[in-house]
Amino acid sequence: MARFGNPSLNVPGVGQSEVSIYPNPVKKPVVIHAPGQSIYRVQFLSMTGQVLEDFSMSVVDRTTLTPRGLHHGVGLIKVYTNAGVITRPVLFAD
Numbered sequence: 715m716a717r718f719g720n721p722s723l724n725v726p727g728v729g730q731s732e733v734s735i736y737p738n739p740v741k742k743p744v745v746i747h748a749p750g751q752s753i754y755r756v757q758f759l760s761m762t763g764q765v766l767e768d769f770s771m772s773v774v775d776r777t778t779l780t781p782r783g784l785h786h787g788v789g790l791i792k793v794y795t796n797a798g799v800i801t802r803p804v805l806f807a808d
Contacts, residue, residue: 733793733800739807743780748795755794
């Protein structure tokens, strides 16, 4: 049987609902919270996959970031945790 979808959703215990990103539309600063997980990297991406901002950090379950150079429009936030990678669509606001 073929499986389709986001590979990060196939990791046991990791789900899109387990990471909170707010506010959305994303303004500065943005808070990312992953209860019970350890965040070690966050990327802000354009819809074409271009990395707009890349943050590495000490292992935390909650972080507040102030990205620069984000233009108004739809983009992605990729959160790297000890349990897997979670990608969320967001609206970047000025």
